[in-house]
Amino acid sequence: MVNYARIADTGKPRVVIIGGGFAGIELAKSLRDADVQVILIDKQNYHTFQPLLYQVATAGVEADSIIHPFRKIFGKQNNFYFRLAEVQFIDTEKQVVETSIGLIRYDYVVMATGATSNYFGDEQMENNAIALKSIDDALTLRNTILHNFEKSLLTDEDEQMNSLMDYVIVGGGPTGVEVAGALSELRKHVLPKDYKELNFKEMDIHLVQSGPQLLKGMSDEASRKAQEYLESFGVKLWLNRRVKSYDGYTVTLDSGETLITRTLIWAAGVSGAPVNGIRKESMLRGNRLQVNVHNRVLGYDNIFAIGDIAAMVTDEYPHGHPMLAQPAMQQGRLLGKNLVNMLSGKPLKAFNYSDKGAMATVGRNHAVADLKMFNKEIKTQGFFAWVIWMFIHLISVIGFRNRLVVMVNWLWSYFTYDTGNRLIVGFTQKNVPVEETMTHKTLI
Amino acid sequence: MVNYARIADTGKPRVVIIGGGFAGIELAKSLRDADVQVILIDKQNYHTFQPLLYQVATAGVEADSIIHPFRKIFGKQNNFYFRLAEVQFIDTEKQVVETSIGLIRYDYVVMATGATSNYFGDEQMENNAIALKSIDDALTLRNTILHNFEKSLLTDEDEQMNSLMDYVIVGGGPTGVEVAGALSELRKHVLPKDYKELNFKEMDIHLVQSGPQLLKGMSDEASRKAQEYLESFGVKLWLNRRVKSYDGYTVTLDSGETLITRTLIWAAGVSGAPVNGIRKESMLRGNRLQVNVHNRVLGYDNIFAIGDIAAMVTDEYPHGHPMLAQPAMQQGRLLGKNLVNMLSGKPLKAFNYSDKGAMATVGRNHAVADLKMFNKEIKTQGFFAWVIWMFIHLISVIGFRNRLVVMVNWLWSYFTYDTGNRLIVGFTQKNVPVEETMTHKTLI
Numbered sequence: 001m002v003n004y005a006r007i008a009d010t011g012k013p014r015v016v017i018i019g020g021g022f023a024g025i026e027l028a029k030s031l032r033d034a035d036v037q038v039i040l041i042d043k044q045n046y047h048t049f050q051p052l053l054y055q056v057a058t059a060g061v062e063a064d065s066i067i068h069p070f071r072k073i074f075g076k077q078n079n080f081y082f083r084l085a086e087v088q089f090i091d092t093e094k095q096v097v098e099t100s101i102g103l104i105r106y107d108y109v110v111m112a113t114g115a116t117s118n119y120f121g122d123e124q125m126e127n128n129a130i131a132l133k134s135i136d137d138a139l140t141l142r143n144t145i146l147h148n149f150e151k152s153l154l155t156d157e158d159e160q161m162n163s164l165m166d167y168v169i170v171g172g173g174p175t176g177v178e179v180a181g182a183l184s185e186l187r188k189h190v191l192p193k194d195y196k197e198l199n200f201k202e203m204d205i206h207l208v209q210s211g212p213q214l215l216k217g218m219s220d221e222a223s224r225k226a227q228e229y230l231e232s233f234g235v236k237l238w239l240n241r242r243v244k245s246y247d248g249y250t251v252t253l254d255s256g257e258t259l260i261t262r263t264l265i266w267a268a269g270v271s272g273a274p275v276n277g278i279r280k281e282s283m284l285r286g287n288r289l290q291v292n293v294h295n296r297v298l299g300y301d302n303i304f305a306i307g308d309i310a311a312m313v314t315d316e317y318p319h320g321h322p323m324l325a326q327p328a329m330q331q332g333r334l335l336g337k338n339l340v341n342m343l344s345g346k347p348l349k350a351f352n353y354s355d356k357g358a359m360a361t362v363g364r365n366h367a368v369a370d371l372k373m374f375n376k377e378i379k380t381q382g383f384f385a386w387v388i389w390m391f392i393h394l395i396s397v398i399g400f401r402n403r404l405v406v407m408v409n410w411l412w413s414y415f416t417y418d419t420g421n422r423l424i425v426g427f428t429q430k431n432v433p434v435e436e437t438m439t440h441k442t443l444i
Numbered sequence: 445m446v447n448y449a450r451i452a453d454t455g456k457p458r459v460v461i462i463g464g465g466f467a468g469i470e471l472a473k474s475l476r477d478a479d480v481q482v483i484l485i486d487k488q489n490y491h492t493f494q495p496l497l498y499q500v501a502t503a504g505v506e507a508d509s510i511i512h513p514f515r516k517i518f519g520k521q522n523n524f525y526f527r528l529a530e531v532q533f534i535d536t537e538k539q540v541v542e543t544s545i546g547l548i549r550y551d552y553v554v555m556a557t558g559a560t561s562n563y564f565g566d567e568q569m570e571n572n573a574i575a576l577k578s579i580d581d582a583l584t585l586r587n588t589i590l591h592n593f594e595k596s597l598l599t600d601e602d603e604q605m606n607s608l609m610d611y612v613i614v615g616g617g618p619t620g621v622e623v624a625g626a627l628s629e630l631r632k633h634v635l636p637k638d639y640k641e642l643n644f645k646e647m648d649i650h651l652v653q654s655g656p657q658l659l660k661g662m663s664d665e666a667s668r669k670a671q672e673y674l675e676s677f678g679v680k681l682w683l684n685r686r687v688k689s690y691d692g693y694t695v696t697l698d699s700g701e702t703l704i705t706r707t708l709i710w711a712a713g714v715s716g717a718p719v720n721g722i723r724k725e726s727m728l729r730g731n732r733l734q735v736n737v738h739n740r741v742l743g744y745d746n747i748f749a750i751g752d753i754a755a756m757v758t759d760e761y762p763h764g765h766p767m768l769a770q771p772a773m774q775q776g777r778l779l780g781k782n783l784v785n786m787l788s789g790k791p792l793k794a795f796n797y798s799d800k801g802a803m804a805t806v807g808r809n810h811a812v813a814d815l816k817m818f819n820k821e822i823k824t825q826g827f828f829a830w831v832i833w834m835f836i837h838l839i840s841v842i843g844f845r846n847r848l849v850v851m852v853n854w855l856w857s858y859f860t861y862d863t864g865n866r867l868i869v870g871f872t873q874k875n876v877p878v879e880e881t882m883t884h885k886t887l888i
Contacts, residue, residue, distance in 0.1 A: 005598065006597060006598055006599065008641070044868070045590065045594070045866070045867065045868045046865070046868075046869075062506055062508040062509075062849075063508070063869065064506040064507070064508065064864070064867060064869075067865065067867060069638075069865055069866045069867055071637075071639070071866065072638065072865070072866065075637050075638065081641075083594075083597070084591075101598055102598070135869060147528075150489070150528045153450060154449065154545055154546070155450065156450060193519050194515040194516065194519065197452070197525075399865075401852065401853075401856055401864075402865075405506075405849060405852065408845065408848055408849065408852075409845075412845050418516075420508070421490070421508055421511065421512060421516070421843075421846075422489070422516065423489065423490050423508060423511060423513055424489045424490075425507065425508075425511075
């Protein structure tokens, strides 16, 4: 007997959305009044506001305030059904999604599976590095950082101490820059109060970037200022360097230099997170699915892809749109309208990315922004950019209460130079066990 | 070589406190200006406000807002040292605490290890039940509840459905009453919105209590009203019943009746959590350490016990004081003063419990309180008791920001009939795997 998942058949065309990131939830929302049945499948029961993961990892905001349960977001949308499940395979012949809770039939299926960290085949790196793509990652990093300092109290050997107190961040994009900035703020304002027994001059923060400049894709002004800010905060930049290997203790750069750390944060590369069953010919570089201007996956009639997993190749974007929230949300919104058009036999609208610019925050009062509005390009850095960054991120967090909690956290931190609670809760830390390599000296 | 933990010797008498619950932190605080070195050891890096654990478990408040890191609480206390470690043994001869991070020498050691769930030797119960003593417990329960409803969507067999939707709470003390009340509020106001596909008439909440009345130790009025409130909320009470066994699915009562549930919440009994190395003769019923009026453990000069782990036998309290926050805090505070007196050769003050009464909340606008103030006993139930309960708990949460977040949550819930985020984050659920026993019907 074939086990179908138990979902009522409403008699309406079924749109199955795989993944509830920015693209997936915007699509589900834009189908609010459509005469369809919307089924969202995700392996978590909540949407994650990824741009603030780095603040969870550095104890800036609570995890709960940047995630929001799907059932709450869509509580009033009557054509919406959520299922907590992992997708295993899409049978495009039978039009069925195979999941951990059974088969789910579809009329239209939309891949909104996002991106996953790309370690370029380096398994040792994958095992030893910490990524920053999910709440679990962020809490693992927070626990690891706090455990590191607790462990630093147990040794007085310089190298052991430094392996615990030093951090290496790989990747000079927004995430890498933001983590480096947040760690340097912790070093300056917070950690010395918590760990009076440690000397924070020993804490080094290294940022490794393969190219000659940070924030690739942003303006030269933004890159230059971000570099200036990070250097003034005491972050050690390693430009034009790649990490050759990391065994959980020694980082070897392609230039031959080595760094010692028990905590390497991987913010270097992502690739699409495709689902088994889609034909290989539709897949481009970096595991992204090639779509046409209506986000239809090449070679299929009723399979679509939106957001990071989709590569819409155009003259302006020969490798697809940037893997950011804005294109994902815009594609999700438009696909909703196009599905309605499709069902009523109306012509479809081609996607046209409205680029609103990019920004990154480096620390208190310091951010960089390249904004595009009213057909103008505004480049700004420093306090004003930082205020804009906060405002835009605050209004983008889903849920009024979440917004309130994030705002309270930020205001608190701003005026007290203190951060959120430095808590080690439930999630395991990730690094090489330190106990064996360490000698407890008798200093009693 | 003996591995001593690396803690600077300040040349002052060393007071080692094991456990940072209510008793432990009050003691550490009251030694603020004392000429001693205070070392607090705990296996978590934070203090837990246990009275609100049930709200974390039922998605009422965020976990982060009821816990507070020790390093933050004592950031300004210069004689204070914290160590994240598990205590394995106390060598009372050598005056050394053996821990996971090495040996810690002491001049005075104070057990403030609190209480742990007591399953009275029933291993099957211990494996299958969920307790409510720590943040990990509370998050495990929250995840289990939410998973249960996601799984309920997968079946249409009545018994399977009920095993997932029904809850059995064992123990009619404050925790049992509060959990039963909170679950019935979820059933009435929150879950039907999240799970429109389920019929919440199927959700039963059972509360099993060994004696004839709830809230033993409180006044008859309080017990009677708590029972009346719970019954009006549709909680099924099983008074004068004990649970004989629970295999993760079937609960068998000593009266022969059986209940079906995959989630049994154990709020029935606690016992002291003593440390190895203390002589057995000092231990009373329920694993509590017998102490004199100065909280000195019987048979020792420099070993003390405070809070739940301590049993100070007096005429008024023949089994020791109630295992509550108030006696723990008062004992911690007094012991701090007495240690200072001891060091300066002054006479010690005997402990005299100032009973301020007890209270329990059953739900929105419904609480019961037996207050003792100004030498008067005030018994009140209903809205006024509920307001007092909220006020007292709010001001007792440590940290201004935590208080603010809890208040925002409560106000939000009160006016919207909504709760906090229903999130399944990172912690595993605890119940018997449902997949094997379940048939997915083809209802597509």
